[in-house]
Structure formats: structure tokens, C-alpha cells
Amino acid sequence: MKTWTLTESDIDRIALGAGILGTGGGGNPYLGSLMTKAQLRLGRTIRMIRPADLDPGAQVLALGGIGAPTVGIEKMEEGDEGVRVLRAIEKFAGRPVDAVIADEIGGSNGLAPMITAAKLGLPVVDADGMGRAFPEVQMTTFFIHGQASQPAALADALGNVLIVTAATSPEMLETLMRAGTVAMGCTAHMSTAPMTGDFVRRYGVPHTVSQAWTLGDTVMAARAAKTDPVAAILRRAGGTSLLHGKVTDIARRIDTGFVRGNLTVTGLEDCAGRSLTIDIQNEYLVAREAGSILAMVPDLICICDSETGRPVTTEELRYGLRISVIAIPAPALLRSAKALRSVGPRAFGYDFDFVPLGVPTEAPPVAAYQEPEPAKTSTQRHVQSGGLS
Amino acid sequence: MTGLLRIGVDVGGTNTDAALLRGTEVLATVKTATTADVTGGVAAAIRAVLAAEGMTGTAVGAVMIGTTHFLNALVERRHLQRTGVLRLCGRATRALPPMIDWPDDLRGLIDGGAFLVDGGVNYDGAPIAPLGHKAIREACRTWRAAGIGAVAICSVFALVDARMEEDAAAIVAEELPGAAISLSHRIGRTGLLQRESAAILNASLHRIGQETVAAFRAAFAGLGLTCPLYLTQNDGTLMSADYAERFPVFTIASGPTNSMRGAAFLTGLSDAAVIDIGGTTTDIGVLVGGFPRSRSEGAVIAGVRTNFRVPDVFSFGLGGGSLVRLDGGLRIGPDSVGFHLPHKAICFGGDTLTATDIAVAAGLVTLGDPSRLKQLDAGMVRAALARMKADVEAVLDQMKPGPEPIPTVLVGGGSVLIDGLLDGTSQSLRPDHFGSANAIGAAIAQVSGEVDSVVSLEGRSREAALEGVVAEARRRAVEAGAAEATVTLAEIDETPLSYLPGNAIRITAKVVGELVA
Numbered sequence: 036m037k038t039w040t041l042t043e044s045d046i047d048r049i050a051l052g053a054g055i056l057g058t059g060g061g062g063n064p065y066l067g068s069l070m071t072k073a074q075l076r077l078g079r080t081i082r083m084i085r086p087a088d089l090d091p092g093a094q095v096l097a098l099g100g101i102g103a104p105t106v107g108i109e110k111m112e113e114g115d116e117g118v119r120v121l122r123a124i125e126k127f128a129g130r131p132v133d134a135v136i137a138d139e140i141g142g143s144n145g146l147a148p149m150i151t152a153a154k155l156g157l158p159v160v161d162a163d164g165m166g167r168a169f170p171e172v173q174m175t176t177f178f179i180h181g182q183a184s185q186p187a188a189l190a191d192a193l194g195n196v197l198i199v200t201a202a203t204s205p206e207m208l209e210t211l212m213r214a215g216t217v218a219m220g221c222t223a224h225m226s227t228a229p230m231t232g233d234f235v236r237r238y239g240v241p242h243t244v245s246q247a248w249t250l251g252d253t254v255m256a257a258r259a260a261k262t263d264p265v266a267a268i269l270r271r272a273g274g275t276s277l278l279h280g281k282v283t284d285i286a287r288r289i290d291t292g293f294v295r296g297n298l299t300v301t302g303l304e305d306c307a308g309r310s311l312t313i314d315i316q317n318e319y320l321v322a323r324e325a326g327s328i329l330a331m332v333p334d335l336i337c338i339c340d341s342e343t344g345r346p347v348t349t350e351e352l353r354y355g356l357r358i359s360v361i362a363i364p365a366p367a368l369l370r371s372a373k374a375l376r377s378v379g380p381r382a383f384g385y386d387f388d389f390v391p392l393g394v395p396t397e398a399p400p401v402a403a404y405q406e407p408e409p410a411k412t413s414t415q416r417h418v419q420s421g422g423l424s
Numbered sequence: 425m426t427g428l429l430r431i432g433v434d435v436g437g438t439n440t441d442a443a444l445l446r447g448t449e450v451l452a453t454v455k456t457a458t459t460a461d462v463t464g465g466v467a468a469a470i471r472a473v474l475a476a477e478g479m480t481g482t483a484v485g486a487v488m489i490g491t492t493h494f495l496n497a498l499v500e501r502r503h504l505q506r507t508g509v510l511r512l513c514g515r516a517t518r519a520l521p522p523m524i525d526w527p528d529d530l531r532g533l534i535d536g537g538a539f540l541v542d543g544g545v546n547y548d549g550a551p552i553a554p555l556g557h558k559a560i561r562e563a564c565r566t567w568r569a570a571g572i573g574a575v576a577i578c579s580v581f582a583l584v585d586a587r588m589e590e591d592a593a594a595i596v597a598e599e600l601p602g603a604a605i606s607l608s609h610r611i612g613r614t615g616l617l618q619r620e621s622a623a624i625l626n627a628s629l630h631r632i633g634q635e636t637v638a639a640f641r642a643a644f645a646g647l648g649l650t651c652p653l654y655l656t657q658n659d660g661t662l663m664s665a666d667y668a669e670r671f672p673v674f675t676i677a678s679g680p681t682n683s684m685r686g687a688a689f690l691t692g693l694s695d696a697a698v699i700d701i702g703g704t705t706t707d708i709g710v711l712v713g714g715f716p717r718s719r720s721e722g723a724v725i726a727g728v729r730t731n732f733r734v735p736d737v738f739s740f741g742l743g744g745g746s747l748v749r750l751d752g753g754l755r756i757g758p759d760s761v762g763f764h765l766p767h768k769a770i771c772f773g774g775d776t777l778t779a780t781d782i783a784v785a786a787g788l789v790t791l792g793d794p795s796r797l798k799q800l801d802a803g804m805v806r807a808a809l810a811r812m813k814a815d816v817e818a819v820l821d822q823m824k825p826g827p828e829p830i831p832t833v834l835v836g837g838g839s840v841l842i843d844g845l846l847d848g849t850s851q852s853l854r855p856d857h858f859g860s861a862n863a864i865g866a867a868i869a870q871v872s873g874e875v876d877s878v879v880s881l882e883g884r885s886r887e888a889a890l891e892g893v894v895a896e897a898r899r900r901a902v903e904a905g906a907a908e909a910t911v912t913l914a915e916i917d918e919t920p921l922s923y924l925p926g927n928a929i930r931i932t933a934k935v936v937g938e939l940v941a
Contacts, residue, residue, distance in 0.1 A: 066617070070519045105878075105930070106547050108615045110580050114519035150519065192516035193552065220546040283827055351721075355822040 037404040038158065039083040039245075043072045045403075046146070051254055052247030053145030054346035055268075058335050060294075060318040061142015061168030062104050063348070066111060071146050074153035081149050084134065084158040085400050086239050089232030093133040095160060096121055096229050097177065098151055099144040101189070101212060102222035107143075113192035116224030117151030120190045123198055127186045128229055136160040136235060138175050138227065140243040141168030141318075147224070161400060162239035166246075166366040167335050169378060170317045172212060172227070173205030176368045179377050180238040183228040184208045191219035240366045246272070246398035254344035264344025265359040274363040275393055277322055277329050278302050278311045279341050282356045287315065287349065294349055300360060311360060313338075315349050316383055322360060330362035330392045331385075333369040333378045337361050364393040428485040428941060431473060432867025433466050434682050435491040438703060438763045441863035442469035444477055448689075448868075452476035453860035457763075462493050462636070467643040474647075481648030486939060488866040490656040490682045493636055494629050494672045498726035501529065503632040505574045505604070506536035507624050508567040510560060510596070512543025512579035512588050514553035522578075522620055527727040534628045536572040539563035543588045544580030547928060548880050552580060555588050557595060564599030574627040575600065578608035578620035584878045604630035604670075611673065613876045614930065618722055618731040625728060626673035633672035637665045654905065654939070658734050660685040660715055660865065661872035661936060664905040676725055677734035680707045684716045684735065686865030687833040690855035696831040697820055697849070700861070701838030703745040704760040708819050709737040713914065717825075738819050742812060744838035745769075746779040754807055756815075770796050779841050782808045789840040809843060817847045824848060835861035872914070873901030874934040881929065890916065890931060897933045906937030 041049075050068035053061070075081065089095065098117045100107065121132050135148040140163040152159045164175030175182070184202040189212060197215045202208035208227075216223045253271045257264035269276055280302040287296035295316050302309035311329070314321040319336035322329045330336050338347045341357040369378055370391060376382065379389045432443045440458045444451045454472040459465035466489060474481065497503050509522040522538040523531045541563065542556030567575065575596050579588045586609040593605045606627040612619030640653055654662040657674040660681040668675065683700040687693075694714040700707045710717045722731035741758020745765040749755040761768040761776055768774035771784045771792035783789050785797040785805045824830055829850040834842055835858045845852050857864060875897045879889045894913060901911050915934040 066520065069524055073519065073521075073524060103547075105614060108617075110544075110546065110552070111517040111616060112519040113515045113517065192518075193514060220548075220550075220552075281822070354826050355824055357822065 036084065036088045037406055039161070039401060039404045041075070041081040041083065041149070043075055045248060046071050046075070048251030048255060049244060049247045050146060050251065051346070052250030053140055053142060055250050055337050055339065056140050056145070056166070056243070056247055056335065057142035057168040057346060057348070058318040058337055059315065059347070059349040060170065061139065061144065062100075062107070064143045064146055066108065067143045067146040070112065070114070071149045071153070074150055079153040081153050082158045083161045083244060085404065086160055086162045086236050086241050089134065089160065089236055091231065091233035091236070093232030094128070094130055094229045095134045095136055095232060095235045096124060096132045096226050097136050097138045097164060098148040098224065098226050099138045100147050100222070101172070101225045102216050106221040110192065110220060110222055112224070114150065115154070116190045116192060117148065118154055119194070119196050120188045120224050120226045121151060121155070123188045123190070123196045124186055124226055124229060127198055127200070132157065132229060133232070134158045134160050136239065137163040138172070138177070139163060139165045139168055140240075140247055141165060145244070145247060159244070160235060160239065161244045162235065162241050163243045164239065166240035166243050166369060167333070168318055172209045174378050176238045176240055176374065177227065177230060177234075178205045179374045180234075182230055182234070185228055187212065187225065187227050189215045189219065189223045189225050191223050195219060238368065240368055242398040242400045245401040248401050249398070257344060265339055265341060265361065268339070268344065269361060272363070273393075273396060274361045277336075277360040277362055278306050278309055278324075279304070279359040280306050280309070280311070282352055282354055282358060285352045285354065287352075296349075298352055300358060303357070313360070317349065319349070320383055321380070321385065322362070328387070328390065331380050331389060332383060333365040333374070333389070334392050335363040335365060337363060362392050364391065364395040366397075367395045370395065429479075429483055430867045431470055431484055431487045432863040432865065432869075433469055433487065433489045434862035434866050435462055435466060435489070435493065436679070436702075436862070440465040440469045441860045442473040443857070443860050443863035443867050444473045444479070445864070445867045450857050450864060453857050453863060455860070462491060463639045463643045466640070467647060470647055470649070481644075482650060484649055484651050485941070486651050486654060487644070487649060488654045488656060488662055488869055489640065490678045490862065490866040491675060492679050494632065495676045495725065497629065497632050498530070498625065501533055503635075504533050504628045505631045506572055507534050507574040507576055507627040508536040508563065508572045509538035509620070509624055510563060510575060510577045510592055511538065511540045511620065512555065512577070512592060513540055514542050514544055516544065516552055516580055517616060520617055523624065525617070525729055526621070530726060530728065534624065536570065536574070537563075537566060543592065545585045545588070547581055547584060547878060548882070549581075549585050555591055560592055560595045561599055564596055568600055573600070573602070574604040574606075574630050576606045576608070576620065576623040576627040578616065578623055580616060581878065582607070582609035582619075583614055583876055606630070611671070613731045613733070614878060615722075615731045618729050621728050622673060622730040622732060625725060625730070626671060629672040630669070633669045637669050640665070652905075654869070656682055656866050656869050657872075658732060659872060659874070660869060662869045662905060662939065663871070667904050677723055677732065680709060680737040681716050681735050682865035682869075683707070683835055683862040684709050684711055684865065685869060686861030686863070687711070687835045687855070688714050689864060689868045690857060690861060691833050691853050693831055693833060693853075696833050697823060698833045698835065699816060699820070699839065699842070700836040701834070701841060702743050702836045703765060703838060704741065704743040704762050705739050706742040706816065706819075706838070707737045707739050708816070708823050709735050710823055710825060712825070715914070736823070738823055740815070740819060742779070742815055742841075744778065744780040744841065748777045748779060748782060748808055750777070750804065754804065754811060756808060756811055779808075779812065779838070783841050786843065788843050809841075812841050813843070813846065816842060820846060821848050834858065870936045871901055871904050871906035871939055872934055872936045873897040873899065873904060873906070873911075874932070875900065876930070876932045878928060878930050886929075889929070890918070893931045893933045894935065897935045901935050901937050905940055907940045908937070911935050911937035
């Protein structure tokens, strides 16, 4: 089976790409990338596997962070939270976990399973349940397609673990998990119910870690060559340019725990004379021009700094920022009638139906996937050299 | 401080500027060369500005110095003190040990051993673990054996409850008498890793802080100055020399701030864009309520991420010494002849076409020998002026708070390059003494106190919480040298925290006051 062993520079690329796929939300991957790279420096390895290579009967566990971002940057992780979550689920389910996966590739959660994978020597599946970022736990292709609501688990930095053994709906599970998170000091590591390899092969959004890597690599290569990073993204990763211009108006407020607002971008250069407004609900949801909608959720509306290609989150928006707005087609799994009930415009309170922009193409796995080396000597040498730090 | 005779000094990379003020009247300004030891140039500038008015040092009531000396120490990796780090965190935060994102060489110079011990609180103030007294004493013994004389202490959510940092400091002071101790809650904002890094940087600069202040004091004695000495901080306000010894890191981004504060003073404008054009670079920033607008993201200092609030300034390579090239299309900068301008520019008898030559050829300023520029094509001169103006306008538009035209102040020696009203502005002012706005900004600086805190409103009113934060800010302003009666509230901001229960809010407050006379 081909695997992809991550290096520190791979982590930097994945973090940058995960930021772009965060569509303005999802949290900053910076601390997560530091934690993940620290694991590699200890001599541990992170192996990615393609979803198609999963054994149909394998147990796959989705891991991620939950809580208030302001708390997460102050009371950071201890490091073993994911391990405790995983062990608790294994004990409850009575069988071992074979691989881990992210629920949400966009933002900080895209890297979350990797620390646990490094510690336990488990592979990470190159797929996720969103192909982007969404604000709530149940907005995954896994829940949309019938993932069980239990068991689910939470662990904090101090050693507390909470298991939900029954929840009457995915929404009730979200409520219970939030309450548990508050009791744990507003930051915790979580997992939803284990899934089979067959289920993840069918309902996981494939190769989204590869997609994040490709986006990050494209931007870094363009920066190094001093060429236009946004044009490079469109060339290599697909998508549609909606507008490039500058932010001319921004209104934001906190409403029932979520950031809401809207943003106006005025076109520059070949886009001069045009103007775009974008609705924000934690993420960028709907882009309009002259009264007509150009792109809408679940299609990805990504905003990058025009000069550096750096993803621009909703908190960072301010007047005068030079940005490029691009739309990337949502994965086919998010565009089905069934999925749109959970993640389409109406699920976010809009009174219109989803109109797709562009044709989704499945992201290919990166070229770095290789058959494992036959001998174990190289791995051992890596452990020894890394063990010095 | 009406009538108080003050000297402001700004130490730049090339020039040291000094300004002598009585009350709000600028009596004299001078420019001297910056010296390698900093103190020599400062003394020369003060001597020159006093001589310009025929005054002696004894008449001076206060001296304010803006210097990038401590930043240079970090950038050049010199005179840094090895620092022990104490993180009060219990089991939390251990996935990211102290200094994990530092450049290896700087960490190698400063890291004196880090210990993660019991302590810290949650966002609501509930302890994560009781303070680990025994572990702290053990850490001190290790540092003592290694000869460590500086310690940074950082507790989880120290901005919610700072008592554990203070208790830990008392233990360290007992075990390591004379050690320089930096507490994170006095230095940075929410965001543990960045606040901790800022506290470590501060501790590592303690010795050079003491040495520099001592050198300034010695130089002052030689000049017959008997008045108090102040240093300017990142936000354009002052700290007393004693305070600067303890918080050297607060001077690190003071450079652009002084020019902007000087621009506000010289024009009387409190909300305006400031364009500071020097010999090599142009800095554009925005004044809000008389103070520079801060950047939303923290400053990266010598490769270390911190969360200091520093002025939101955009710098680019345009200045009086910028090279003007004509081969292959008109290009201006970003490289500059820098301090060689007085002999390299064509108008000064040199052979290099510079932005200053363009301004002289266009008649915007009279310098050197304008007849040497007669062969310049008038169309090219117009095009070069238009290009420089357009470059400034493009950055100005990014920095403006909104689409409405705003007043603009041009300062710095290179500001003569800009002619006429800039696009997007309601007026463009170039006040008297525009070349020394930085030194004047230092001279007129006030004293501030600032607090950033996360407060739970369970069991206390919002008003009581706000009052508590403002009272602490006032206490800090007075500690830094403000006259208590003059202290007023400059900024207060409350932010409800997303995903947090119990009405937790983050309150930041800043007060400013006049110097104690």
C-alpha cells in the first residue's frame, strides 16, 4: 500500500492550504502546525494513506478540537488529549482504532489528527468530512450519510474524559459536546463515533489533505518565483476568479456565538468598475454582484491576499486590504439534495436554493505517495537523530 | 507642563535628531550623525541643540529619548542575557514548550532552561493546579548552578488572574536574589506562547537595559543635565528610565511612532494619515485620536512572534536617496544611496541620479547646484514626480480607515519629493520643523498605562469590571511617571468572547497623563 510520510515542509504547506480551504473561518492552523512539527522533531512519523486503500472493515476515528478560539491560544493542548479520546472510544467500542481522520480540513482542525497519529503510529486518512470549514459538528458528509451519534468523546488537557453513550440527534450531540467543553475550560479535543473503512471510502471527501498541500505548495512556489500566487492557485487547483480588488466596507458582529456580517470588495485593474458583496457567518457564505449571486455555500468562497496568497480570515478583514476572491466548486458529496439540507443555503437561513458554480473535480493524491521501503533501518535512524532534541 | 524646557531625541539608523521645546514652542532642532555607541551621538545632539539657543543643561526640565538600541541588540544577537523560563500551567500547554517557534541561533543564546510547573488558571479564574512551590525552588537551584540571572514567568490566563505569577516571582526572588524577573502579565496580551516569548525577550534585555540607562545618565552628568530621563515606548508614550530598565522590550517599535506623534503635534490634527519620507524609506501610518493606529496582528521581533501592539505602519523603499534609473523604463528605488546622498547626488556634485535630484530639478526644493541638472528631460522629471506620488497614493489608500478623503501630514527630510494634493486626501500639510518631527514627537510624549484583561461578569456588574480595569491602568501610568491628577482615559474596548459562557468579556483600557513636573 502506498503511503505519504510527511516532512516539516509538508506540514507548512498543508497548514497554508488548510487556511485557504477554511473559507475565512476554521481557526488559525499556526499553533497546530507547530505542535505537529514538534512531533516530527521527536523522531515520530506521520503516515498518510489514501481512502481507497482502507480496509472496508477498518475502524476510523475522526479527531478535532472544539472550543473558544480565544481560550485555545492561551490554554494550549497538553498533547495527549487525542490519545485519551481514542483510548476511551476503543475501550467503549471494544475494538481498536486502525486509522484517524479530520472531520474538517479547513482551518486549524485539518492538522488535529496528526499529533495523535504520530504518537500512536496510526495512519491518517487523506480525506475529511467537509472539504472546507463549517461552524457545527453535524455539518459533515459523515453525519449527512448516517454516521452514528454515539459514542462520542471529549478530553481536556488535565486528564478528564467524557463519553456520550447516547444522543437523540446530531444536534443534541453538538449541544452535549459544547456543555462538556465549557466544563473543561472551553477547550477540548473531541471525536465522533468510529466509522468503518467502507463508510469513509464512500462518504469521506477524498484527498483533501493532498488538496491542502497542493494549494500551499502552489502559493509558496509562486512567492519564491515572485509570480502571482492567486493566478497560480487557479491554474493548478482549479476554481473561478470572482474578483480582485480592495475591501471598501466591512461590518461584523458577534451573534449567538457566531461572527456575522458582510463585506464589500471594489474591483481594481481589469476588475475596475465592478463590486462584490460577501455574506459572513463565521465563513464566507454568499458572493453577490449587482443583485445576482455569483457563488454560494457549500461552494467554497476563498479570500487570499492578492500579493502573498495568504488566506484572509473574517477577523483580519479591514478597509483597503488588496484581496482576490475565488470560488472553488464544493465536492460532489456536499452538492447532493441530501447534503444540501444540512449545508446548503437554506441551512444557513437563506430563502433560495443552491445553484452550483463550476463542476467539482476530485482532488488527486499528491505524487509523494510511495510503496514503503522494505527495510526498517531508515526509520530507526530517523528516530535516533530526532531523539536528540 | 507649561513652560517646562524639554529635549526630545530620536536615534535613527543614520541621523540622531534633537529638538528643544519650551511648553509647546519649538525653540531649535538639530541633526547629527548616529554613533555606534548611541550615547555619543545623543550627547552630541543634545549639546548642539542647547548651543543653538545658548542654553546650559541645568535649565532643562526633562529629556526624552527614542532609540532602537534594544531592537538592534536582538537583531544583531549582542549583549543578550541567558534567561530561565517558568511556565505555570499544570498539565496544560505542554504540547508547545517555551521558545518553540524561535530562530535556533537566538534560542541558543537566550535559553537558560525552561520549567513547566503546576499553576495557572482557566478563563473563568478557576485554578488549573495550585502553584508548584517545590518545583519552582528546584528550578531556581538549577538556574543558580548554571549562573542564570534573568527569569521570565508566564502563567496560563495571567490576564485573568496574575497572582500566581506574583507569588512565583516572590519565590524566585528569595532563591535567586538580584535576578531580573519579567512577569508576562505586565508585558503581553492574551495568547500564551507570544506573551511568554515577549516576557523572555524582555528578561534577556534586562542587563543591556541597565547598562544603557547608566551610560545615558553618565553622559547627562557630563552635559550638566540634572533632570529626569525618559525613553519613548512602542505606543508613543514615555517611561521613566527606572521603568525602562525593567521593561526594555517596550521601546522596541518606538521608531515610527515618534514621527507620527510629532506630526500630530505640529499640525494639531488628531485623525490623519502621516507620511514620513526619509533618505531610504517611506513610512505611512494613521493617527487615530492623536495616537498611531495599532496593527491587529502582533509584532515579529528579531524573528520571534510576539503579541505587542505596534503601530500599523507600511514601509517601502522610497526616499530622498532613492536611485532613479532611466535605462529600460523609469524606475525609482527601492535601493538608495542612503547617507552618501550629500556627495553622490548629481545636485551635490556626484554622479548618481537620485529622487532628491528630481525634486531639485522640478524646483520643489533648493539644494546644492541646480544648474548641474539642466540636461535632465523635463518630461522625465514630471513622469518621475508623478510616479513617486502615485506610489505614495497607492499605499496611502490601503492604510486609510475608509474611503472618505482624510487630511495628510508630510514629515521627514524626503517629504519634499511630494508636490501638490495627494489623491484621497482632503489636505496635505508639511508643517514647520517637518524634518525633525521624530525628535519633537519624543519631546511632547505623554505617559500611559495599559491593561488587557479577560473578565467574567458572573457576580459582578459590567461597570464594576470596567472600573477595576481602568483603576489598574491608572496605577500603571502613575508608576511609569504620570502626574496622577492629569491622567485621563484614552481608549477602552470591550469584546464579548465567542463560544464562551458566563458573559466573559475582554476589556482593554489605556490611560494617558502628563509627566510629573
